[in-house]
Amino acid sequence: MNKPLETNLSDIAQKVLDLAKRGGADEAEVFIERSSSTTVFVKDQAIENLTAKDTSGLGLRVLSGSALGFGSSNRFNQASIEKLVMDTIACARGSSPDEFNCFAESKAPAEIDLQIFDKNVQSAPLDDKIKRGLLLESSARAFDRRIKRTAYIVYGDGVSTTGVFNTRGVAYQFSASSSQGVSWVAALDGKDTESGLAEDASTNYSKLDCEAIGREAAQKAVALLGGEKVQSGKMPVILDGRTVGEFLDFFSRLISADSVQKGKSMLAGKLGQKIASSNISIFDDGLLIGGLQSAPVDGIGYPQQKTVVIENGELKTFVYDCYSGKKGNMPSTGNARRESYRSRPIVGTTNFYIERGETGREDLLAEMGKGILITSIRGLFAGLDVATGDFSIPAQGMAIQSGKADHPVKDFQISGNLFKMLADVLLVGDELVWSNAGRYGAPDILVKELSIAGS
Amino acid sequence: MKNYPLDPELGFAKISKMMQAGAEWCEVLVEDTSSWYLIRDDKKTNVSNSSSIGVSVYAVASGKSFHSCCDGVESDSINRITDAVCASLKREGTGGSNPHIEPFEVTSEPVQDMLEPLDEVALSRKLEVAQVADEVARGAHPKVSQITVVYHDLIRKALVLTSEGRIAWDNRSMLELAIMAFLRVDGELIASTDAYGAFSGFEVLKEKEKTPEAIAKEAVRKAALLIDAKPSPEGEMPVVFAPGNPGVLFHEACGHSFEADFIQKGSSFSGKMGKKVASELVTLVDSGRWFGSSGSFMFDDQGNPSQKTTLIENGILTNHLYDMRTAMIDGVKSTGNGRCETFRHPPIPRMSNTYVENGADSPESILADTKSGIYIKSIARGGNVDVLSGDFVVGVGEGYVIENGKPTYALKNATISGNGQAVLLDIDAVANNLEIRSSGRCGKGQSVPTGSGLPTLRVRKMIVGGGRK
Numbered sequence: 001m002n003k004p005l006e007t008n009l010s011d012i013a014q015k016v017l018d019l020a021k022r023g024g025a026d027e028a029e030v031f032i033e034r035s036s037s038t039t040v041f042v043k044d045q046a047i048e049n050l051t052a053k054d055t056s057g058l059g060l061r062v063l064s065g066s067a068l069g070f071g072s073s074n075r076f077n078q079a080s081i082e083k084l085v086m087d088t089i090a091c092a093r094g095s096s097p098d099e100f101n102c103f104a105e106s107k108a109p110a111e112i113d114l115q116i117f118d119k120n121v122q123s124a125p126l127d128d129k130i131k132r133g134l135l136l137e138s139s140a141r142a143f144d145r146r147i148k149r150t151a152y153i154v155y156g157d158g159v160s161t162t163g164v165f166n167t168r169g170v171a172y173q174f175s176a177s178s179s180q181g182v183s184w185v186a187a188l189d190g191k192d193t194e195s196g197l198a199e200d201a202s203t204n205y206s207k208l209d210c211e212a213i214g215r216e217a218a219q220k221a222v223a224l225l226g227g228e229k230v231q232s233g234k235m236p237v238i239l240d241g242r243t244v245g246e247f248l249d250f251f252s253r254l255i256s257a258d259s260v261q262k263g264k265s266m267l268a269g270k271l272g273q274k275i276a277s278s279n280i281s282i283f284d285d286g287l288l289i290g291g292l293q294s295a296p297v298d299g300i301g302y303p304q305q306k307t308v309v310i311e312n313g314e315l316k317t318f319v320y321d322c323y324s325g326k327k328g329n330m331p332s333t334g335n336a337r338r339e340s341y342r343s344r345p346i347v348g349t350t351n352f353y354i355e356r357g358e359t360g361r362e363d364l365l366a367e368m369g370k371g372i373l374i375t376s377i378r379g380l381f382a383g384l385d386v387a388t389g390d391f392s393i394p395a396q397g398m399a400i401q402s403g404k405a406d407h408p409v410k411d412f413q414i415s416g417n418l419f420k421m422l423a424d425v426l427l428v429g430d431e432l433v434w435s436n437a438g439r440y441g442a443p444d445i446l447v448k449e450l451s452i453a454g455s
Numbered sequence: 456m457k458n459y460p461l462d463p464e465l466g467f468a469k470i471s472k473m474m475q476a477g478a479e480w481c482e483v484l485v486e487d488t489s490s491w492y493l494i495r496d497d498k499k500t501n502v503s504n505s506s507s508i509g510v511s512v513y514a515v516a517s518g519k520s521f522h523s524c525c526d527g528v529e530s531d532s533i534n535r536i537t538d539a540v541c542a543s544l545k546r547e548g549t550g551g552s553n554p555h556i557e558p559f560e561v562t563s564e565p566v567q568d569m570l571e572p573l574d575e576v577a578l579s580r581k582l583e584v585a586q587v588a589d590e591v592a593r594g595a596h597p598k599v600s601q602i603t604v605v606y607h608d609l610i611r612k613a614l615v616l617t618s619e620g621r622i623a624w625d626n627r628s629m630l631e632l633a634i635m636a637f638l639r640v641d642g643e644l645i646a647s648t649d650a651y652g653a654f655s656g657f658e659v660l661k662e663k664e665k666t667p668e669a670i671a672k673e674a675v676r677k678a679a680l681l682i683d684a685k686p687s688p689e690g691e692m693p694v695v696f697a698p699g700n701p702g703v704l705f706h707e708a709c710g711h712s713f714e715a716d717f718i719q720k721g722s723s724f725s726g727k728m729g730k731k732v733a734s735e736l737v738t739l740v741d742s743g744r745w746f747g748s749s750g751s752f753m754f755d756d757q758g759n760p761s762q763k764t765t766l767i768e769n770g771i772l773t774n775h776l777y778d779m780r781t782a783m784i785d786g787v788k789s790t791g792n793g794r795c796e797t798f799r800h801p802p803i804p805r806m807s808n809t810y811v812e813n814g815a816d817s818p819e820s821i822l823a824d825t826k827s828g829i830y831i832k833s834i835a836r837g838g839n840v841d842v843l844s845g846d847f848v849v850g851v852g853e854g855y856v857i858e859n860g861k862p863t864y865a866l867k868n869a870t871i872s873g874n875g876q877a878v879l880l881d882i883d884a885v886a887n888n889l890e891i892r893s894s895g896r897c898g899k900g901q902s903v904p905t906g907s908g909l910p911t912l913r914v915r916k917m918i919v920g921g922g923r924k
Contacts, residue, residue, distance in 0.1 A: 379839030382850035
């Protein structure tokens with residue numbers, strides 16, 4: 001709708017903070033978000049749905065003594081704000097006292113141009129955005145005429161301005177943009193139906209290549225046609241970057257200091273220990289240039305940073321927000337994460353990735369010799385035990401013979417344990433693949449062996 | 456006239472504008488929600504309260520849909536979003552009409568009680584629910600090391616105005632309770648969850664199986680069962696499903712593939728209307744009218760009363776799940792399955808409560824008749840389906856190995872997978888003990904509450920995984 005975002009959020013925030021203090025809160029914090037987005041769903045080279053919207057709202061946290069209350073509202077008029085303040089103070093009075101509850105102290109963020117806002121995302125004409133949606137589908141169909149169905153083709157972008165303010169002097173405001181495409185298509189050859197999914201995202205409008213996304217989805221689907229069964233047994237596997245990214249999603253939850261402190265993560269007590277192969281290093285980089293999850297400050301206004309989580313296989317640290325930091329007597333690592341103004345901040349990762357290695361895909365295949373290249377897994381969370389890391393999930397990929405792709409394989413499950421797998425990584429690929437709207441980045445990994453349950 | 460959050464006359468003026476701009480059908484939805492969210496974690500409760508009100512405008516023309524929304528109900532904002540949709544409609548150049556709209560209030564039988572309205576219950580009573588659940592869970596087993604309780608309630612009032620002149624007013628009240636239990640046994644962590652969602656007032660917490668005490672004990676019981684659980688045998692084998700929660704299987708294995716948007720794109724069940732797609736023992740239904748289930752609703756988010764839709768009758772595919780857009784493409788009536796997560800999302804075809812109707816067998820005889828295989832009492836950790844191929848996977852929560860017709864030891868971390876089309880054809884026994892469970896939420900880009908269920912039934916063969924070590 002191209003309505004310019006109002007950029008000054010501090011007046012509203014100050015008003016809310018004052019009201020909260022006057023209403024009896026000991027401390028208060030306001031998180032305000034205004035965003036504008038466009039989404040284009042495509043089917044058969046036509047728009048299926050076009051949604052253009054602006055949204056805005058604020059989340060308020062107050063401390064009453066050491067008890068914390070949270071409230072949110074999407075209206076900024078006087079009556080709504082007054083009600084929000086009253087309700088949130090009532091929430092705090094119902095909450096348990098907790099000496100570790102705290103808001104961020106004012107601390108200047110790093111002075112880096114993060115390159116997370118591209119005004120072209122907002123100013124690009126709607127026609128151009130629709131074309132991008134169409135391209136996600138047409139490029140897949142053009143890649144191979146066996147691409148006959150498309151399940152989910154969507155282009156989306158948005159710009160947002162976020163502000164965090166508290167009664168300890170925190171007052172930050174920044175803008176960010178994102179542009180992303182997803183192409184999920186199926187190849188049919190009369191006998192088989194196989195699907196391929198590809199996605200990419202960028203903070204920069206011109207850096208997103210929708211044609212490449214469609215092509216990648218098509219290429220993945222076509223490659224799986226004519227899949228054969230596999231013999232059961234233990235064998236070496238290469239997991240492609242996108243598959244490794246799915247495991248990272250799960251792993252990122254285990255390094256939350258909050259989960260560790262509450263005894264919900266199996267990594268409790270493992271600090272300083274070697275939990276992965278020496279060629280694995282994992283970073284959480286909240287200041288990655290152009291990163292989709294980059295920001296000067298986190299969801300409560302504490303500076304984001306780059307944190308080494310695993311260095312050469314050794315678990316160096318967990319990630320902290322101010323609460324878990326205070327509890328664990330550690331500084332925050334700037335990992336208070338909010339899904340939106342409607343959600344309470346929780347500990348979460350930013351741009352979370354495995355550092356790439358030096359081995360190209362072909363050399364990885366040659367090194368493995370005989371085994372399976374896994375290019376798709378299904379329903380990891382259904383098949384992964386949160387408490388132990390044991391997993392068993394359906395997978396698809398290519399059988400590798402003499403270091404070369406031989407034929408596609410399907411109808412089998414891979415099983416193992418996440419930590420055993422991390423310890424068994426023999427080589428790390430040289431290309432980082434970002435998935436899940438830029439939250440997880442991973443290269444290919446060659447794993448010594450996993451259990452394959454086929455026929 | 457009810458106390459609507461928006462004057463219907465104003466809404467119909469926008470509808471006329473969209474029709475003139477080329478809409479073939481359109482709606483204005485006003486949504487007013489308020490919710491309480493209590494999380495008790497590590498013996499400390501944190502309380503949140505949220506409220507929101509907003510307007511969505513949505514129009515269909517030549518099979519395409521256009522959507523916009525705004526926060527609040529200010530007329531400036533509503534004008535702006537209507538203009539945005541009208542601009543899109545004009546770009547499409549489908550013409551436009553000037554229909555005379557005669558507003559009328561549509562009615563629908565209630566699908567829930569609200570004896571104790573959630574907004575009239577004092578916060579102290581909600582705090583008590585979280586505390587009681589926590590204490591009961593901690594006392595239920597000596598190895599409990601951590602408990603997390605989530606209490607969530609939501610009141611959602613929605614006014615839908617449509618270009619047929621419909622005025623639909625729905626007042627939904629939903630309560631969700633979830634308890635996650637962590638046990639520490641010989642240094643190893645074990646976790647399990649029990650949860651439900653109900654379309655009800657606060658009184659649901661008094662129902663025998665839905666009290667905080669019952670859910671707490673069940674969460675701990677399921678976790679404790681895993682202490683001595685063993686890895687599952689692997690490979691293809693018969694699987695017997697207990698009634699209730701395992702209905703999630705059908706939600707994943709075929710439910711999504713029956714949603715009309717997927718059918719029109721070419722799901723694994725496209726082009727099979729009137730054909731045999733399942734064993735003749737299977738009648739599969741989607742009903743938005745299951746009383747008290749959180750998957751139910753009086754009206755969908757397009758003002759159509761919810762209904763019972765038979766998807767498969769005695770093995771024959773008989774219908775799909777439609778919203779307005781997909782129904783117009785196929786030239787049929789909407790089945791009342793146009794649902795959106797909030798006014799910020801466009802309505803799309805979604806399941807409500809999806810279940811298999813009763814058969815003739817007795818549950819005991821089905822088990823006794825199964826020499827070896829797996830018995831699944833609950834599905835956990837969700838599932839996933841590829842609607843294009845029909846391949847799916849679900850995680851097993853409580854499951855047992857069947858030996859000589861009897862469930863024996865419990866399974867740890869098993870999964871079952873297969874292809875939806877094959878599984879439907881492989882059902883060879885259906886019992887007469889149907890149960891529905893409001894199983895939680897379904898994600899399809901947007902999250903909505905759904906229910907699912909089945910009577911005890913058997914699938915001749917499915918792929919069981921999880922036999923590690």
